[in-house]
Amino acid sequence: xxxxxxxxxxxxxxxxxxxxxxxxxxxxxxxxxxxxxxxxxxxxxxxxxxxxxxxxxxxxxxxxxxxxxxxxxxxxxxxxxxxxxxxxxxxxxxxxxxxxxxxxxxxxxxxxxxxxxxxxxxxxxxxxxxxxxxxxxxxxxxxxxxxxxxxxxxxxxxxxxxxxxxxxxxxxxxxxxxxxxxxxxxx
Amino acid sequence: xxxxxxxxxxxxxxxxxxxxxxxxxxxxxxxxxxxxxxxxxxxxxxxxxxxxxxxxxxxxxxxxxxxxxxxxxxxxxxxxxxxxxxxxxxxxxxxxxxxxxxxxxxxxxxxxxxxxxxxxxxxxxxxxxxxxxxxxxxxxxxxxxxxxxxxxxxxxxxxxxxxxxxxxxxxxxxxxxxxxxxxxxxxxxxxxxxxxxxxxxxxxxxxxxxxxxxxxxxxxxxxxxxxxxxxxxxxxxxxxxx
Numbered sequence: 001x002x003x004x005x006x007x008x009x010x011x012x013x014x015x016x017x018x019x020x021x022x023x024x025x026x027x028x029x030x031x032x033x034x035x036x037x038x039x040x041x042x043x044x045x046x047x048x049x050x051x052x053x054x055x056x057x058x059x060x061x062x063x064x065x066x067x068x069x070x071x072x073x074x075x076x077x078x079x080x081x082x083x084x085x086x087x088x089x090x091x092x093x094x095x096x097x098x099x100x101x102x103x104x105x106x107x108x109x110x111x112x113x114x115x116x117x118x119x120x121x122x123x124x125x126x127x128x129x130x131x132x133x134x135x136x137x138x139x140x141x142x143x144x145x146x147x148x149x150x151x152x153x154x155x156x157x158x159x160x161x162x163x164x165x166x167x168x169x170x171x172x173x174x175x176x177x178x179x180x181x182x183x184x185x186x187x
Numbered sequence: 188x189x190x191x192x193x194x195x196x197x198x199x200x201x202x203x204x205x206x207x208x209x210x211x212x213x214x215x216x217x218x219x220x221x222x223x224x225x226x227x228x229x230x231x232x233x234x235x236x237x238x239x240x241x242x243x244x245x246x247x248x249x250x251x252x253x254x255x256x257x258x259x260x261x262x263x264x265x266x267x268x269x270x271x272x273x274x275x276x277x278x279x280x281x282x283x284x285x286x287x288x289x290x291x292x293x294x295x296x297x298x299x300x301x302x303x304x305x306x307x308x309x310x311x312x313x314x315x316x317x318x319x320x321x322x323x324x325x326x327x328x329x330x331x332x333x334x335x336x337x338x339x340x341x342x343x344x345x346x347x348x349x350x351x352x353x354x355x356x357x358x359x360x361x362x363x364x365x366x367x368x369x370x371x372x373x374x375x376x377x378x379x380x381x382x383x384x385x386x387x388x389x390x391x392x393x394x395x396x397x398x399x400x401x402x403x404x405x406x407x408x409x410x411x412x413x414x415x416x417x418x419x420x421x422x423x424x425x426x427x428x429x
Contacts, residue, residue, distance in 0.1 A: 012350070012361030019369040023398070030387045030394065119386070126379070126388070 011162040017169045020134075024173055027130075028180060031123050035184075038119055045120035046184025048113055050104060054182040057100050058174060064094040065171040068142070068164045075160050080149060083160070087146045090167070094139055101132060120184065127177050131170070138163075138170045196271070197422050203268025204418065206261040207411035211404060213258035214298075221251030222305065226396050227328060231385035237324050238317035241308050248309035252302045259298035266291020266341060269410065272417045273348045275424070276358060283348035290341025297334045301327035328390045332377040342371035342406070358417045363409055370406040373399060 035042045071086035108114075108121075115125040145163040148156040219225045223244065228237050241248055266288050273284035304327035308320045346368035349359040379388040380395050387393040 012365050015362040015365035016369045019366065020372070023373060026394070026398065034386065116382070122383075122388075 011158055011165065013162040013165055017165055021169060021172070024130075024176070027127065028176060031127070031180060034119055034123070041118050042120045042184050045113075045118055045124075046182070048108075048111065049124065049182050049184075050107065051182050053100050053104050054178050057097050058178050060093055060097045060100070061171045061174050064090045064097075065168055067093065068167045072160060072164050075149060075157055080152070084146060084149050087142055087149065087160075091139065091142050091146065094135075094142070094167075097135060098132075098139075101128070124181055127181060131173055131177055134170050134173065138167045141166055196425060197418055200268050200271045201415065201418055203264050203271070204411055204414045206265035206268060207407050207414075210258055210261035210265060211407050211411075213254065213261070215404075217251045217254035217258065218298075218302070221247050222255065222302075223248070223251075226391040228324065229385060229391045230325065230328075230380070230383070230389050234317035234321035237308075238312065238315075238320045241312040241320055245309050245312055249306060252306035252309065255302040256299050256306070259295050259302065262295040262298055263288075263292045265407075265411070266294075269345060269414055272358065272414050272421065273345065275417075275421045276348055276352045278351070278353070283344045283351075286344035287341050287348070290337055290339075290344060293334075293337040294341055297331060297337055301331040304330070329381055332380045332390060332395065335374040335377045339371050339374045342367055342374070345410070346371060358420055359413045363413050367406060367410065370402050373402060 067086045067090035071083045071090070074080075074086060075083035108124075113121055115122055141163045145156075145159050147153075148159045153159075223240060228240065269291070270284040270288045273287060274281060277284055304323045308315075308323040308327075312320060346364045349357070349364035349367070350361060352358055376388065377395055377399060380390040383389040383392070385392070388395050390396060
């Protein structure tokens with residue numbers, strides 16, 4: 001690790017991020033191909049998802065992503081306290097995503113809409129479940145970044161840069177998952 | 188730097204690292220081609236189709252699976268080679284290299300045990316009802332794919348350790364480590380073959396076969412190449428330290 005990594009080249013995590021995005025793009029293509037085969041099932045099932053909650057979660061992730069984006073230049077300029085506050089804010093806003101996702105899953109399960117209900121709900125649970133795993137990893141990463149910055153650990157800027165890139169990927173994936181799954185019911 | 192106290196800590200390590208490519212070639216030929224696993228029979232197909240295959244290609248299936256079982260041991264040999272390189276990176280303790288070796292050792296079982304199910308299906312296929320042959324075939328595939336956590340353990344321990352290399356020029360490039368971690372993160376999707384009989388997440392589907400297997404084989408190939416490249420660098424380090 002270089003002593004001053006503020007000007008280091010792009011973190012290696014970018015390989016993981018690109019590969020991960022590529023796999024999701026593939027999942028989306030598969031989803032669209034399967035949708036074309038069972039259009040009615042997908043359109044009817046899409047009417048059972050809560051667009052409002054999906055939209056709120058989109059706004060939550062975008063807000064959280066903006067806060068992380070603000071933390072990066074703050075840390076680069078040596079404003080460590082401000083950077084920590086932005087990360088803390090991103091974590092606090094980001095935590096709401098899990099609450100809303102939990103409400104959504106609860107509503108689905110109560111309505112008897114489970115992973116084996118039909119192919120649409122299979123995709124719904126797989127996509128949102130995979131995204132949720134990414135989200136949990138991202139929240140953990142941001143928490144680690146917060147403490148790395150707090151203690152000024154070696155390579156803390158690289159951690160912040162990598163964490164921010166990862167968190168933006170979590171945003172980006174959701175921005176595609178949201179219309180793909182939630183607007184199926186719209187005609 | 189000689190933290191082992193041994194005069195030549197890298198003796199036999201090249202052979203171990205070659206275990207990966209040797210196994211890869213053997214798997215493609217014996218498991219893939221002779222075992223008729225490129226691609227496997229669909230879980231949505233009927234039992235007669237699988238039974239007919241084992242009855243008409245009994246010798247081919249037997250040879251394929253016996254050699255798959257025989258070559259399977261190369262996975263743990265390969266894992267030991269990787270562990271030796273990891274030990275040269277580890278700073279504080281050998282937890283990650285040990286986890287990697289355990290993961291590789293257990294993955295060896297994931298290669299050998301399903302092959303024994305498929306070999307059993309080829310043992311007396313004319314006397315078994317088609318549903319029994321299908322059961323053995325399914326059981327083999329379910330163990331093969333759904334025991335992903337064992338391989339995931341190996342892969343993630345490996346990727347995390349390589350990323351922790353503090354050298355100015357890491358022994359294993361960080362992009363390789365991130366690829367390795369990504370492959371490890373993709374493996375849990377294999378668990379979905381226990382739910383889907385057709386479609387992209389089934390055992391012969393686009394994602395769980397045509398994507399998962401090539402990325403895993405590429406992981407084996409890339410890791411072997413970079414571990415083999417790492418050995419002379421580590422030998423030089425060892426020579427300079429002594």
